[in-house]
Amino acid sequence: MIRDDARLEEAKAKPIAEIAEQLHVSGLKRAGRELTGPCPECGGDDRFSINTAKGLYQCRKCGAKGDVIALVCWLRRCSLPEALTWLCGERQELSPAEIEERRRKDRLRREKADRQEARRRTQAIAEARAIWRAGLPAEDSPVRDYLALRGLTRERLPTMPRVLRYHPDLPYMAHSAEGWVEAHRGPAMLAVIQQPDGNGTAVHRTWFDLSRPRGKALILPPGGDEPLVVKKAWGSKKGAAIRLHTPAEPWDTLVIGEGIETTLTALVSGLFPGAAFWAGIDLGNIAGRMQQGKGLRYAGLPDLTDTEAFVPPPWVRELLLIEDGDSEPKMTRAKLQSGARRAMALVPGLSARVVPCPPGLDLNDVLMEDGNEPGPDL
Ligand SMILES: [Zn+2]
Known part of the structure; x- marks a missing residue:
């Protein structure tokens, strides 16, 4: 029975990003907890993504999705037992004590992953709050001029929303081969993102450039020429x-x-x-x-x-x-x-x-x- 194959738990705990790499899935870029890029089956640019925190993959186009074991079955066109052998080696007959020991280790590994995720979230919320606190009042700031370029003039919008702020010099971090690098630094509109209880747990940033059409900043990745998105949230949204x-x-x-x-x-x-x-x-x-x-x-x-x-x-x-x-x-x-x-x-x-x-x-x-x-x- 595959269900009591002790390798199942072990296989599920394998880091999906590393396994994808071993399967020659290429061209993926990191964005937060996601790796995004072309689908290894049906191509495209960004239709395929891997959520490293959840250990899942998905293609928007061909609909392929699943966990790390499904990824192996899919790309190696093999059965579940074959995928387990590829991931963990030949099936071993284990004693009850060994099975118990494996379960205990899996549990510890999962708990550790949960703790890391909780720490990452707490850290991101703290960073989001620091960005928000560094913001200046949006009223009478270049945020006014940016919104006017979008048709939202002072006559139409007499009261500036309190959830908006202005940052004159906000760094834009982008992922590159050398890790995170500052791809741009410039004026941005900040917005506080609130949970149902009113708690601000994330910040939304819109980098703008008043000299450009509709105020949209042009930010290029380090060494690339495909413009980056100029609106990004950070924290827990x-x-x-x-x-x-x-x-x-x-x-x-x-x-x-x-x-x-x-x-x-x-x-x-x-x-x-x-x-x-x-x-x-x-x-x-x-x-x-x-x-x-x-x-x-x-x-x-x-x-x-x-x-x-x-x-x-x-x-x-x-x-x-x-x-x-x-x-x-x-x-x-x-x-x-x-x-x-x-x-x-x-x-x-x-x-x-x-x-x-x-x-x-x-x-x-x-x-x-x-x-x-x-x-x-x-
Ligand atoms: Zn696909």
Whole structure:
């Protein structure tokens, strides 16, 4: 029986990144706990990822996923016993005492990994808070000019959200062959990311460059020419949000957009009076974990066993999820639907719907088109 093969536990505990390397999976880049790159089966640029903390891999395109043992079966096209032999050597008949000893060691190894993960999280939260504390008031700072380049002028947005700050000289760290290096340093908009209890556990950073179109900074990786993302969160953001506007009076409508600019655009559009406006940071955070399986990729069904996913406060009666038209529409829609359904399942009396934007435009683009564009030549 494979189930009582003592090598199962031993194999599961193997570090997935090292095993992937032994299997010649190449071109992966580290981003936090994830390694991302081309799929060893179906190619692409960044569709394949390995979560080193959870020991799992996944391809967005061909749907391959699983743990380190499944990775071996998949790439060596072999059976489970063959994968175990490849990972751990030939099966040994063990005495009960030896089996017990192996289990004890596995338990210790798992506990150690959990402790390391907890330490990493505590450290990241402390670093996020230090970045936030180093920020200056956003009002009357270059953050004002950056938002104006995105159509969010002072006339439209008279009150600067308290959750935003300005950092004049924020380092941008990027991973390279020599480890983490400073790829850029410059002005940035900071946003505090708050857990349901209001605790700030992460910071969101948008590097900007007022001399460039729409203020978007151009940051290149060390020795590369593919621009890096200029919006990044640091800390623990799961289930949290950027609370851009929360009415002083009682409120029951919550508008969630993905990014800060989109959510602020929904706020100043005047289309949703009396509502709260929170940015969900990224689609994955808005969706939470989704049900996986054949035919479920775009079904938008939340996996309700994900207890850390974002859930609106219990008094919310209407949840509106803003759909950015500029991202991949099918997956965007599925993720927003997952967020909507999770909220409806977990908050009694709440109704939720996805509010679409014209294809190819985000709400912010719509605002830029109304003729009052204050920016430089584009
Ligand atoms: Zn693939």
